[in-house]
Amino acid sequence: MSTTIATFIKERRKQLKLTQPELAERAGVGLRFVRELEQGKQTVQLDKVNQVLALFGSELGVIPKSES
Amino acid sequence: MSTTIATFIKERRKQLKLTQPELAERAGVGLRFVRELEQGKQTVQLDKVNQVLALFGSELGVIPKSES
DNA sequence: TCATTTTATACCCTTAAGGGTACAAATGTA
DNA sequence: TACATTTGTACCCTTAAGGGTATAAAATGA
Numbered sequence: 001m002s003t004t005i006a007t008f009i010k011e012r013r014k015q016l017k018l019t020q021p022e023l024a025e026r027a028g029v030g031l032r033f034v035r036e037l038e039q040g041k042q043t044v045q046l047d048k049v050n051q052v053l054a055l056f057g058s059e060l061g062v063i064p065k066s067e068s
Numbered sequence: 069m070s071t072t073i074a075t076f077i078k079e080r081r082k083q084l085k086l087t088q089p090e091l092a093e094r095a096g097v098g099l100r101f102v103r104e105l106e107q108g109k110q111t112v113q114l115d116k117v118n119q120v121l122a123l124f125g126s127e128l129g130v131i132p133k134s135e136s
Numbered sequence: 137t138c139a140t141t142t143t144a145t146a147c148c149c150t151t152a153a154g155g156g157t158a159c160a161a162a163t164g165t166a
Numbered sequence: 167t168a169c170a171t172t173t174g175t176a177c178c179c180t181t182a183a184g185g186g187t188a189t190a191a192a193a194t195g196a
Binding site: 002003005008042043044045046047049050053054057058059060061062063064065066 | 070071073076110111112113114115117118121122125126127128129130131132133134
């Protein structure tokens with residue numbers, strides 16, 4: 001399967017040598033949210049995820065469903 | 069810019085000749101949610117959106133950010 | 137090894153997302 | 167045109183998402 005949102009964010013964050021508190025700060029979201037997001041929580045809000053992804057020049061979009 | 073999530077869902081729904089109540093039913097989400105989603109509401113929950121997209125063999129994923 | 141930094145888990149609190157529903161507006165059709 | 171269907175907006179209510187924070191667990195590194 002392709003990279004999950006959680007994995008993507010965690011990896012990009014580490015590439016930029018940022019801690020979770022730093023990422024939360026820059027994205028304008030709470031620390032707890034960043035942590036839940038990287039832990040793969042599914043019941044998160046779309047716009048909050050986009051706030052984080054924007055730091056990486058990315059966003060959420062519709063893609064073909066990847067099985068399993 | 070590329071197709072928004074709202075537009076994508078609305079168009080695919082019509083292609084399948086479904087009404088909003090029918091889509092909500094099949095996706096297992098509330099009617100109000102489907103309506104807000106198609107109206108472009110940003111503060112929606114990720115997993116609910118995926119429940120709807122799954123009907124079209126799609127899901128939310130990370131994509132390069134489209135400007136404007 | 138041990139100290140420091142970072143991350144994960146757990147708690148309380150406030151707010152709003154989403155379900156249900158009613159009705160108005162818009163769209164489609166005979 | 168008038169009628170039927172569908173969609174958009176507005177309301178109430180319940181629940182949980184997310185902010186803040188404290189602390190335990192894990193990771194890092196000297």
